[in-house]
Amino acid sequence: MELGQVCLKRGEERDIRAGALWIYDNEIDWVDELCAPGGIVDVIDSRRRFVARGYFNPASRITVRILTRDKSKTIDRTFFASRLTAAKAYRETLGFSDAYRVVFGESDGLPGLTVDKFHDCLSFQITTLGMERWKDDIVDILDGLYHPACIYERDDVPVREKEGLAQIKACVRGTVPAALSIREHDAVMAVDLENGQKTGHFLDQQENRGRIRPYVSGADVLDLCCCTGGFSVHAGLYGASSVTAVDASEDALALTRENAERNGVAVETVCANVFDLVKQYSDEGRKFDAVILDPPAFAKSRRALDGAYRGYKELNLRCMKLVRPGGFLFTFSCSQFMTPELFHQMVAEAAADTGLRVRELEQLMQSRDHPALFGAEHALYLKGLVLQVL
Numbered sequence: 001m002e003l004g005q006v007c008l009k010r011g012e013e014r015d016i017r018a019g020a021l022w023i024y025d026n027e028i029d030w031v032d033e034l035c036a037p038g039g040i041v042d043v044i045d046s047r048r049r050f051v052a053r054g055y056f057n058p059a060s061r062i063t064v065r066i067l068t069r070d071k072s073k074t075i076d077r078t079f080f081a082s083r084l085t086a087a088k089a090y091r092e093t094l095g096f097s098d099a100y101r102v103v104f105g106e107s108d109g110l111p112g113l114t115v116d117k118f119h120d121c122l123s124f125q126i127t128t129l130g131m132e133r134w135k136d137d138i139v140d141i142l143d144g145l146y147h148p149a150c151i152y153e154r155d156d157v158p159v160r161e162k163e164g165l166a167q168i169k170a171c172v173r174g175t176v177p178a179a180l181s182i183r184e185h186d187a188v189m190a191v192d193l194e195n196g197q198k199t200g201h202f203l204d205q206q207e208n209r210g211r212i213r214p215y216v217s218g219a220d221v222l223d224l225c226c227c228t229g230g231f232s233v234h235a236g237l238y239g240a241s242s243v244t245a246v247d248a249s250e251d252a253l254a255l256t257r258e259n260a261e262r263n264g265v266a267v268e269t270v271c272a273n274v275f276d277l278v279k280q281y282s283d284e285g286r287k288f289d290a291v292i293l294d295p296p297a298f299a300k301s302r303r304a305l306d307g308a309y310r311g312y313k314e315l316n317l318r319c320m321k322l323v324r325p326g327g328f329l330f331t332f333s334c335s336q337f338m339t340p341e342l343f344h345q346m347v348a349e350a351a352a353d354t355g356l357r358v359r360e361l362e363q364l365m366q367s368r369d370h371p372a373l374f375g376a377e378h379a380l381y382l383k384g385l386v387l388q389v390l
Contacts, residue, residue: 003042004035006056006064013045016052016066019375021106023054023064031058037164038129040067040075054111055130059164065111065130077137083109084141091369099182099191100369101203102142106376115142116199118191119182120149121174123199127155129163143173150174152193169194181262185210187233189259202227204334204366204382205294211364212292213238215328215386219289222246222281222322224274229256229267231292231330236265240290243267246277275311278318289327291319297335305337309346312338316350320358323389332364336381340365343383351387362386 112128217239298308351358364384372380
């Protein structure tokens with residue numbers, strides 16, 4: 001079948017050949033009449049040489065998303081089956097089994113697709129028109145690879161509307177279990193497929209939650225922006241003397257309490273705005289042996305970055321002041337626009353402004369089931385540091 005062609009402006013092919021995966025509308029010279037919304041197209045340079053193959057959406061600023069640079073590759077069901085099989089093999093090689101990210105978009109060669117595994121259930125999200133065209137095939141392939149009890153569609157995100165897609169939330173295969181839980185390290189955690197954040201549970205911190213073990217034994221721990229209590233529960237299991245979990249959502253705290261009870265640990269929950277609470281605790285002179293700061297993304301766009309930087313800095317500065325001498329701060333940012341370099345700079349500036357001696361012990365990132373592909377800078381979105389306040 002003859003494919004439509006998208007011709008790049010002169011010189012715009014360099015980034016694509018170097019590994020970039022998105023083609024923006026202002027990089028395109030012309031498209032031919034065979035280019036249909038959601039369809040597969042060939043990308044050519046100004047001398048009509050093949051550059052890449054991907055899917056096309058003229059309504060999106062990201063007009064083409066690259067699937068392959070191999071001209072011999074046909075984009076069909078076999079292509080997607082190969083990519084999904086490779087993604088499964090990679091995770092299993094690393095030892096992931098009960099719960100993990102099955103597909104992480106561009107990093108697995110499947111832009112616009114996210115799939116998570118929660119015990120014997122799968123949850124997926126599609127955010128682009130081109131990937132939506134292959135949804136039925138993807139569901140069939142996943143069903144054959146994993147034989148799950150259910151496959152749940154969490155396409156209830158506003159970004160789909162930018163691609164001309166409706167928001168959807170539905171069980172597309174099997175039946176949603178009345179109760180679903182997963183095992184993370186030594187913890188058993190509840191998962192809400194239908195109403196939980198993202199695809200049901202934040203798996204990107206899975207490995208980092210296990211890394212807190214050496215730091216929290218016998219410690220008074222403050223877990224800020226705790227969501228459903230992943231860090232809190234692990235701290236309790238790893239011997240913390242006390243754990244205080246803070247979130248602005250009472251629903252999240254209800255799940256935190258449920259998870260704490262399920263694991264037999266004591267966790268005090270506080271429903272509060274984290275900025276207000278750390279200021280209050282600081283004014284009261286409260287101190288903790290370990291503070292965990294895992295806030296939501298403050299920078300949703302590049303334009304919001306300056307304000308986000310100031311917010312992150314203020315929060316980190318106050319958290320450092322809450323740490324007892326010799327104690328630890330685990331600080332994170334999941335804003336993709338807050339690059340690792342910028343995040344490190346912000347934390348260093350916050351440390352300098354406290355007047356305290358602060359040293360860096362570990363650099364952290366998202367769990368290895370969320371690999372960050374070179375050429376897809378947005379894929380390395382989670383940054384973290386383990387600091388000691390002296």
